[in-house]
Amino acid sequence: xxxxxxxxxxxxxxxxxxxxxxxxxxxxxxxxxxxxxxxxxxxxxxxxxxxxxxxxxxxxxxxxxxxxxxxxxxxxxxxxxxxxxxxxxxxxxxxxxxxxxxxxxxxxxxxxxxxxxxxxxxxxxxxxxxxxxxxxxxxxxxxxxxxxxxxxxxxxxxxxxxxxxxxxxxxxxxxxxxxxxxxxxxxxxxxxxxxxxxxxxxxxxxxxxxxxxxxxxxxxxxxxxxxxxxxxxxxxxxxxxxxxxxxxxxxxxxxxxxxxxxxxxxxxxxxxxxxxxxxxxxxxxxxxxxxxxxxxxxxxxxxxxxxxxxxxxxxxxxxxxxxxxxxxxxxxxxxxxxxxxxxxxxxxxxxxxxxxxxxxxxxxxxxxxxxxxxxx
Numbered sequence: 077x078x079x080x081x082x083x084x085x086x087x088x089x090x091x092x093x094x095x096x097x098x099x100x101x102x103x104x105x106x107x108x109x110x111x112x113x114x115x116x117x118x119x120x121x122x123x124x125x126x127x128x129x130x131x132x133x134x135x136x137x138x139x140x141x142x143x144x145x146x147x148x149x150x151x152x153x154x155x156x157x158x159x160x161x162x163x164x165x166x167x168x169x170x171x172x173x174x175x176x177x178x179x180x181x182x183x184x185x186x187x188x189x190x191x192x193x194x195x196x197x198x199x200x201x202x203x204x205x206x207x208x209x210x211x212x213x214x215x216x217x218x219x220x221x222x223x224x225x226x227x228x229x230x231x232x233x234x235x236x237x238x239x240x241x242x243x244x245x246x247x248x249x250x251x252x253x254x255x256x257x258x259x260x261x262x263x264x265x266x267x268x269x270x271x272x273x274x275x276x277x278x279x280x281x282x283x284x285x286x287x288x289x290x291x292x293x294x295x296x297x298x299x300x301x302x303x304x305x306x307x308x309x310x311x312x313x314x315x316x317x318x319x320x321x322x323x324x325x326x327x328x329x330x331x332x333x334x335x336x337x338x339x340x341x342x343x344x345x346x347x348x349x350x351x352x353x354x355x356x357x358x359x360x361x362x363x364x365x366x367x368x369x370x371x372x373x374x375x376x377x378x379x380x381x382x383x384x385x386x387x388x389x390x391x392x393x394x395x396x397x398x399x400x401x402x403x404x405x406x407x408x409x410x411x412x413x414x415x416x417x418x419x420x421x422x423x424x425x426x427x428x429x430x431x432x433x434x435x436x437x438x439x440x441x442x443x444x445x446x447x448x449x450x451x452x
Contacts, residue, residue, distance in 0.1 A: 078161075081158070081195050084174075085115070085177060087153070087181055088180055088181050089190055091147075091184035092299050094188055094191075095140075095143075095184070095191055099191075101144075104244060107137060111130055111133060111137065113147065115134060123243060147184060147187075150180050154180070158170055158253075162329060171426075174383045186346040189433055193265070194351075195267075196372075197264075197298035197370070198263055199260060199261055199263055200297035201257060201262050202262045202297065202299060203255070203298075204255045204257055205254045205296075206222050206250070206254075206295075207252045207295075208252065208295070209272070209292055211288075211290050211294065212246070213245060213249065214279060214290045215249075215290040215291055215292055216244070216247075216248060216249030218249070218291070219245075219250050219253070219292040220249040222292055222294060223253050225256070225425070226257075226294075226428075228425050229426035229429075230259070234259065236257070236259065237257055238350065239254075240254040240256055241253065241349045253279040253347075256299065256348070258299075263296065265432050269435075270294055270296050271294065272395065272396040273291070274290070275402070276289050276401045282424070297371030308362070311339050312339060312340055314337070314338040314340060315335065315336070316335070317354060319333075322353045333353060333358060335357040335358045337358075339365055344372075346368060347361060348364065380451075397410065398431070408423045410435065412438055413434040413435055417430070
């Protein structure tokens with residue numbers, strides 16, 4: 077077998093090991109057997125909500141376990157094929173099997189990334205908030221650039237985008253915006269984007285053409301679906317209404333239809349001006365608040381979230397997760413993973429997948445290291 081082929085085989089086998097480890101293989105197989113037996117019991121549907129939850133879990137386990145078994149079978153079959161073809165000096169069959177192994181390696185890599193998206197709310201839709209930092213027009217323009225970047229990223233994936241609210245800047249850009257992004261694993265992909273994003277460029281608003289540094293923050297939190305119950309006491313909240321605004325006079329109401337809800341125990345503030353009806357905006361704002369409170373609960377359960385919370389504490393120096401440099405050189409660098417890209421325009425046009433994948437892998441590796449330390 078050629079050295080390149082052996083390397084591919086080794087990488088596939090390593091990937092299989094990682095997928096098995098992520099699934100906690102022995103426990104996953106036992107759990108699937110239990111759920112299969114449970115599914116044959118008609119009494120399970122006496123509680124439809126619980127039954128649907130168990131069936132979702134069963135489907136996920138079936139897909140995960142089945143995928144690993146298919147990969148193992150394909151690997152074994154192609155290795156046998158190469159062995160037989162080499163014995164018969166059939167170069168054509170060897171090349172065909174090697175091509176199949178290359179495709180299998182790609183499949184393993186994709187499944188490793190998908191395996192990272194197995195958190196409690198990763199499959200949910202997500203809210204994404206953008207807030208400009210200090211710096212007036214500069215940071216507000218940067219916030220609008222980020223809004224465009226995430227919109228482009230979501231469009232590339234075929235996700236649906238709803239604009240919940242936008243507060244325009246005085247001269248250009250935006251002060252803040254909230255999007256709802258709908259699509260499978262939307263929150264799982266975007267959750268690592270929370271933090272401060274830094275831009276360095278020659279300012280288009282500076283007549284002296286000086287270089288400026290701007291900051292804006294991004295915050296993501298999952299949309300709460302019907303299977304998750306979050307109770308919010310209305311007495312803990314302050315509800316304000318105000319007049320909606322939009323760029324160029326669009327979506328502007330002449331009544332106070334926009335709604336802002338402040339959850340006083342936590343200081344969480346959400347706002348919605350998407351609809352012309354105050355009643356509809358109020359309902360959506362309550363949904364957003366429940367989602368924010370749910371995200372707070374997820375953070376409490378996840379040790380890695382403490383670093384994430386620190387990154388969000390201030391929009392400025394020392395808290396950024398990624399830098400986008402347009403002048404004097406071209407570079408986008410993620411400060412958590414060290415990943416660099418010398419094509420910032422491609423990133424700003426929505427080319428974020430490599431950064432998200434690296435951040436997810438970094439987060440998973442961090443959890444595994446914590447686990448290893450705890451058992452040492």
